[in-house]
Amino acid sequence: MSMSQDEMKQAVARAAIEHVPAGIIGVGTGSTANYFIDELAHIKGRIDGAVASSVATAERLKKHGIRVIDLNEAGEMEVYVDGADEITRHMAMIKGGGGALTREKIVAACAKKFVCIVDQTKLVDVLGKFPLPIEVIPMARSYVARQLVKLGGNPVLRAGFTTDNGNVILDVHGLNILDPVALETELNQIVGVVTNGLFARRGADVCLMGTPEGVQTLTR
Numbered sequence: 001m002s003m004s005q006d007e008m009k010q011a012v013a014r015a016a017i018e019h020v021p022a023g024i025i026g027v028g029t030g031s032t033a034n035y036f037i038d039e040l041a042h043i044k045g046r047i048d049g050a051v052a053s054s055v056a057t058a059e060r061l062k063k064h065g066i067r068v069i070d071l072n073e074a075g076e077m078e079v080y081v082d083g084a085d086e087i088t089r090h091m092a093m094i095k096g097g098g099g100a101l102t103r104e105k106i107v108a109a110c111a112k113k114f115v116c117i118v119d120q121t122k123l124v125d126v127l128g129k130f131p132l133p134i135e136v137i138p139m140a141r142s143y144v145a146r147q148l149v150k151l152g153g154n155p156v157l158r159a160g161f162t163t164d165n166g167n168v169i170l171d172v173h174g175l176n177i178l179d180p181v182a183l184e185t186e187l188n189q190i191v192g193v194v195t196n197g198l199f200a201r202r203g204a205d206v207c208l209m210g211t212p213e214g215v216q217t218l219t220r
C-alpha cells in the first residue's frame, strides 16, 4: 500500500497519543506537531493542559479548546512531543525548519521524556543535509555569519522571517555534522547566537517513525 508523507505524519501523531500521561504535556511546532494537536483534541478531557512551543501551536491548541499553560506555571513535565527536520538513530536531531527552535528547546528541557514524531524521510545517517537553523539577535547577524563561515558552513539569512522572540534565523548549509554534541556546544559559544537547531546534548528519548509498513519505534 502506498502512503503519502502526510499520511505517515498522521499515523505517528496518532501513535504518540499512547505516550501522553495525565497532567500537563509539552507540545512542539510544525506540520507533524499540528497533526498531534488534532489527535490531542480527542483526549483533551484526560489532560490538564499543554505548554506550547510557539504562538502558532498555542493558537491551534486553543482553537481545539485545549488549555494552554504558561511554562513558568507548569513546572517539570513528563513528556514533550515534537517533530524534527532530521534525526539519527542516536536520537540527535536538527530542528527549527519552522523557526520555533528556541521555545522548543526550552520546553523540551522541562520535560522528562522527548517523544519525536517523524515520517521516514527524516531519518539520516549524518545530520546536515537539511540546513541547520540558528536563531540570532538581529544586530549580531553579520558577526555570527562570519563565525559560521569559519566553521565551514554557508549561512543564509531566512528572508522576511522573524521568530516569536523577535530575532532572525540563519540557515547554515553545507555542514556535515559528524559530532552533533560537540558542534551544538561550540555554536552555543558564539555571542549573538540565541539557540542553534541541533538537539543532540538533549536528544529524543523515543522516536516514532512513520513508514508505509506502519509506525516504528526507535530508542537510544
Ligand SMILES: O=C[C@H](O)[C@H](O)[C@H](O)COP(=O)(O)O
Residues within 6 Å of the ligand: 028, 029, 030, 031, 032, 033, 082, 083, 084, 085, 094, 095, 096, 097, 098, 099, 100, 101, 104
Ligand atoms: O521549528 C520547527 C520545528 O523544529 C519542527 O519540529 C520541524 O521543523 C519539523 O516540522 P515538520 O513536522 O513540519 O516537518
